[in-house]
Each structure stands twice: as C-alpha cells, then as structure tokens.
Amino acid sequence: MKKKTVSALLCGIVFIAVVSGCTAGSGRDTYKAEPTEAEIAEEEPEEEPAVIEAEPTEVPAEVTPEPEKKPEIADRRESFEQILYLYKEALDGRYDVVQMDNIGLNTGLEQLGWPADRLDDEVRYVFYDVDSDGEEELVISSYGYITDIWGYDGEKVKIAYINPYRGTASLYPDGLLCVVSSSSAADSTTCWYQFDTGLGDYFPVFEEFCSESTTEYYTFNYHDIDEAGMKEVEDGYRKYGDYPVWIYEWSDQIDETEYEKLLPKSKELSLPKGDKISDIILPEYYDFRYGPAEAGGISGDPVAITKDMQKKLNIFISNFAEQGMGSYDYGKEDMLQYGYFAYKWSCLNNYSDVKVDGDYYCVSFETVQKVVEKYFGRKLDKAELEACTDTDIHHGFIKNGGYYMPAADGEAHTGFAVVTAMEDTGSDIYRMEFTIFDLDLDAYYDNEETIPAMYYELGAANTDRSDIIKRADGYAIAAKEGDSYKLRFYELY
Numbered sequence: 001m002k003k004k005t006v007s008a009l010l011c012g013i014v015f016i017a018v019v020s021g022c023t024a025g026s027g028r029d030t031y032k033a034e035p036t037e038a039e040i041a042e043e044e045p046e047e048e049p050a051v052i053e054a055e056p057t058e059v060p061a062e063v064t065p066e067p068e069k070k071p072e073i074a075d076r077r078e079s080f081e082q083i084l085y086l087y088k089e090a091l092d093g094r095y096d097v098v099q100m101d102n103i104g105l106n107t108g109l110e111q112l113g114w115p116a117d118r119l120d121d122e123v124r125y126v127f128y129d130v131d132s133d134g135e136e137e138l139v140i141s142s143y144g145y146i147t148d149i150w151g152y153d154g155e156k157v158k159i160a161y162i163n164p165y166r167g168t169a170s171l172y173p174d175g176l177l178c179v180v181s182s183s184s185a186a187d188s189t190t191c192w193y194q195f196d197t198g199l200g201d202y203f204p205v206f207e208e209f210c211s212e213s214t215t216e217y218y219t220f221n222y223h224d225i226d227e228a229g230m231k232e233v234e235d236g237y238r239k240y241g242d243y244p245v246w247i248y249e250w251s252d253q254i255d256e257t258e259y260e261k262l263l264p265k266s267k268e269l270s271l272p273k274g275d276k277i278s279d280i281i282l283p284e285y286y287d288f289r290y291g292p293a294e295a296g297g298i299s300g301d302p303v304a305i306t307k308d309m310q311k312k313l314n315i316f317i318s319n320f321a322e323q324g325m326g327s328y329d330y331g332k333e334d335m336l337q338y339g340y341f342a343y344k345w346s347c348l349n350n351y352s353d354v355k356v357d358g359d360y361y362c363v364s365f366e367t368v369q370k371v372v373e374k375y376f377g378r379k380l381d382k383a384e385l386e387a388c389t390d391t392d393i394h395h396g397f398i399k400n401g402g403y404y405m406p407a408a409d410g411e412a413h414t415g416f417a418v419v420t421a422m423e424d425t426g427s428d429i430y431r432m433e434f435t436i437f438d439l440d441l442d443a444y445y446d447n448e449e450t451i452p453a454m455y456y457e458l459g460a461a462n463t464d465r466s467d468i469i470k471r472a473d474g475y476a477i478a479a480k481e482g483d484s485y486k487l488r489f490y491e492l493y
Contacts, residue, residue: 077127079157080138083150084125087140088280091115091123099331107140108147108163123147126274131175131195139271146171146271151200153237160201161193171269177202178268186212192262194222199237203247206254206262217259218250300425305459310419313432314456316485317417317476319375321436322348322451324415328490330376335388338380339363339403340396342371357404365401377479377486414438415471416451420460428480429488435460436492437468 086105093099096116100107109115114123122143127136130149137160138150146169151160163169167181175195182188188210193202203222208215221229225247236244305313320328323344328337343363346353353367365382373379382401391397396405421433439451455468463470477489 076135076152076157079152080127080150083138083157084277084280085282087123087125087277088282091277092282106148106159106162109140109142111163111165112142112147114142121276121278123277124274125277126272128171128271130171130177131197132173133197135197137195137200139274140277141271141274144271144273145169149177149202151195151202153200154198158200160195171271172264173266173269174264176264199234206259208259215256217254217256219252219254219262221246221249221251223251300423300431303422303424303430305419305422307457307459310459311457313419313422313485314417314458316478317419317432317434318415318451318456319345319349320476320487320490321417321434322415325490326492328487330378330488333378335380335385335398336390336392336396336403338372338376338378339368339385339388339398340392340394340405341375342368343396343403343405345371345375356407359407360404361407362399362402362404368401368403374484375487377481414441414444414451416455418458418460418463430478430480430485432476432478433473434476435463435473436471437463438471440467440469443467 083105086100086103087107089095089103090100090105091114094115095103095105097110100110107114109123124141126139126141128139129135130137130139135152137152138157139146140148140150145163146161147163148159149161150157152158161169161177164179164181166183167179170178170180172178175197177193177195179191179193180188181191189207190210191207192205194205195202204220205223206217206219208217225233233243233247236242320341323341325341343354343361346363346367347361353363355362355364365385368385369380369382385398385401388398394405396403398404415436415438417434417436419432419434423431425431437455439455444451472492474490474492476487476491478485478487480486
C-alpha cells in the first residue's frame with residue numbers, strides 16, 4: 001500500500017531532542033560475586049614464602065594498568081541525575097519556556113504551565129525499567145500522569161517521549177506505550193509506541209484513528225522493520241543525531257481485527273508514585289544558568305523589615321514600578337530596556353539629564369551607563385549599546401550609545417511600590433514581595449505631580465487607604481552590594 005505521512009497532530013508523535021553534555025557510557029563491566037562465608041572458612045591462610053636466591057633475569061617492560069572503568073549503570077544514573085537537576089533548576093527559578101529550552105530541558109510540563117505559572121508539589125520522578133531489559137529509564141509525572149520519559153542510548157541521556165497536548169500515556173509490558181490524544185471533541189487517536197532499547201527511544205508501531213464519521217487503523221514502518229531498515233535508522237541517528245522521516249510514516253492500513261491482534265494481552269503497568277522534584281537538593285557546586293537571582297520560586301529565611309528598611313526598599317522597587325516596568329531578567333539582557341529605563345528614570349528623577357535633539361528627547365550614553373550601573377549593577381560598554389539597531393515599542397532607539405525617544409506630551413506617573421515581605425536566600429541575594437499602588441490623581445496634582453514622601457514609608461499593615469488604588473502584585477530578586485541593592489529579576493503576577 002502507498003505510504004502516507006502521519007501528521008504530528010494526529011499521531012501525537014514527539015520528535016526527540018537529544019540532550020548533549022552528558023557523561024558517555026563505557027560499556028558494562030563484569031562483576032565477580034562476593035565469596036560465601038563457607039568458602040571463606042575453607043580458605044587456609046597462606047604461609048610466608050621462603051626467600052630464594054635466583055639468577056638475574058631480564059626485567060619485562062613496565063605495563064601501565066588501565067584505569068578502572070565505571071560500570072555503565074553509574075554513568076547512566078549520573079546522567080539521569082543531571083537531567084533531574086535541570087527540572088529542579090527550572091522549578092526553583094520559575095523558568096519560562098524559553099529559559100527551559102535554553103538550558104536543554106524539553107518537557108511536556110510546559111503545556112501545564114509549569115513552573116512559571118504553576119508551583120505545586122505533585123511533579124514527581126521515578127526510575128523505572130520500561131522495557132524489562134534490566135536497566136531503568138527516568139519517568140516524570142504530574143498528578144500521576146506521565147509527562148516525560150528519558151532514555152539512554154548507550155552514550156548519553158535523551159528525551160524519548162514528551163506527552164502531547166490533550167494526551168494521556170500509559171505503560172504496558174515489553175516496552176509498549178499507549179498514548180490517547182484528541183484534537184477535538186469528535187477526533188481522537190490511540191497510538192502505540194515501542195521502546196527501542198539500543199537507541200533509548202520510542203517509535204510508533206500501530207494506531208487507531210477515530211473521527212466523527214469513520215475509524216481507521218494503521219501500522220507504522222517500525223512495526224515490521226527489517227535488518228537493513230534498522231541499520232539505516234541507527235546510522236542516521238549515530239551520524240546525524242536524527243532518524244529518517246519514513247520511520248514515522250504509516251506502512252499499511254489494516255482492519256479492526258488485525259489491529260486487535262496487535263494489542264497487548266497484558267494489563268497496563270502501575271507506575272510507582274515516585275519522589276517530588278521539589279525535594280531534590282542541588283549540589284553546592286551547581287550553577288544556575290540564569291543565576292539564583294532569577295529564581296522566583298526560591299525561598300529563604302524571613303527578614304523582619306524595620307521602619308528604616310521599609311522606606312529604603314519601597315524607594316528601590318518604586319524606581320521600577322513608577323515607570324510601568326512589567327518584567328526584567330538579568331539573564332536575558334535587553335539594551336533597549338536599559339536605555340528606556342535610564343531615559344524614564346531621568347525624566348522622573350533627574351530631568352536635567354534629558355536633552356532635546358531635533359524631534360527627539362534623549363539621554364546620553366554616560367547617563368544610561370550611570371543609571372544602569374546604579375540600579376542593575378551592570379556597567380555597560382558603549383559598543384554593546386551601539387550594536388543594538390532595533391526600535392522598542394515606545395519607538396525609542398539607541399544612538400551614539402544614548403537613548404532617543406520621539407518628542408511627545410508626558411503622562412502622569414502615579415505609581416509607587418510597598419515591599420510586603422522579604423527573604424534572605426543567602427549570598428546577599430534577597431527575594432522581595434511587593435504591591436504597586438497608584439496615588440489618587442487629586443493628591444498627585446495637589447503635590448505638584450509627585451508622590452509625597454509619606455507614601456514611601458507605608459508598610460504591608462497600613463495600605464488600606466482611600467487615597468491609593470492597588471495596581472498589581474509582584475516579586476523581585478536583588479543582590480545587596482554594600483548599602484544598596486541591584487535588581488536581578490522582576491515580575492508582576
């Protein structure tokens with residue numbers, strides 16, 4: 001029968017993403033069993049040999065013993081642990097999809113909003129032998145539902161399965177995986193995958209496709225693959241890191257009777273509950289790809305906020321809140337964001353630094369550099385700024401290392417922040433919870449379009465006032481340097 005290409009949507013096929021940088025395996029070692037007590041008892045202690053004078057003989061060349069090899073299981077388990085560290089890093093850092101992709105973490109948990117929008121304790125992991133070959137794979141689940149399965153190809157760890165949107169996966173004996181997914185209320189697909197032990201990966205073998213008007217059954221090319229075909233698959237993977245496209249194509253359309261014969265006779269396997277990702281302890285040497293400053297989910301020891309601290313913290317966070325900043329990530333620097341921040345800060349706090357150049361208001365490179373270093377702890381190089389040729393949403397741009405904004409009427413900036421909680425996470429890194437308020441416009445204009453100093457002294461216990469309106473909640477991570485703070489992460493809820 002003519003081959004048909006299966007769409008990724010119908011089959012829920014997830015292409016592999018090879019995770020690089022893992023420790024390579026070196027083959028299995030042969031282990032010698034320990035002697036029994038009876039065997040030990042039978043052994044007689046050896047007598048010290050007599051010293052015998054011998055004729056000088058030729059000394060053989062010294063042979064350097066080969067270093068002891070780690071057994072494969074050690075490499076395999078250590079590699080899986082490195083993957084678990086990525087999950088823990090993403091959880092602690094509340095990474096978004098882009099950040100997880102940048103650290104090499106591909107996971108079906110993204111579709112569940114984890115971890116940026118969902119911090120719960122029911123994401124778990126378990127080491128489980130999915131194909132009964134005596135070697136365990138790594139299975140990730142959420143509330144008992146499989147989201148990811150990681151395999152091992154003999155050299156490195158790789159993602160073998162990612163649960164599709166609206167998909168449910170179930171393990172069966174002999175390496176079979178059943179995935180039921182739907183693209184609409186009327187359409188559904190039940191696709192069966194076979195785990196390939198050598199490649200550490202799943203391949204589709206047969207499926208049932210149901211639509212509103214019909215039900216069809218198909219087998220895939222991997223189902224009856226021959227030796228030559230398997231060699232092509234293995235060579236493609238070993239040489240190019242990918243498989244030939246035809247491995248994901250249908251081979252034949254079959255009828256319901258033939259399909260039912262292919263179904264496993266055994267019941268679905270019961271996956272152990274496993275341990276929580278949140279309970280993983282990262283080693284002391286572990287370095288966050290975005291730094292612990294970006295760890296929105298990190299926690300530490302509560303800090304009692306004194307009256308003097310309250311005002312200082314409020315003013316620090318208000319520098320970002322007053323100009324409407326929505327988010328900031330030290331790990332993803334944006335030269336335009338730095339330029340705009342310096343420009344708006346100067347407009348609100350030091351207008352003498354704002355200049356007019358034709359139809360534009362602007363701040364110089366020196367002003368941008370000074371403001372950014374003060375609030376972000378980042379000393380910018382002029383070339384870095386000049387390399388930015390984009391225009392931001394405010395129609396602002398970088399020129400000669402400074403920031404330029406089209407001349408226009410100003411707007412009322414009535415916002416200020418109240419830090420409501422603070423935690424010391426160690427190494428002079430602090431997490432701050434805050435609420436942004438807007439001052440009533442009458443009070444704002446009565447005070448010559450500024451925020452009266454008294455509002456910067458407010459604490460969490462005294463913000464129930466009629467002259468301020470709550471705008472948003474958020475959190476920030478800041479590094480303390482001397483008596484000042486430098487922003488590392490900022491996000492509104």
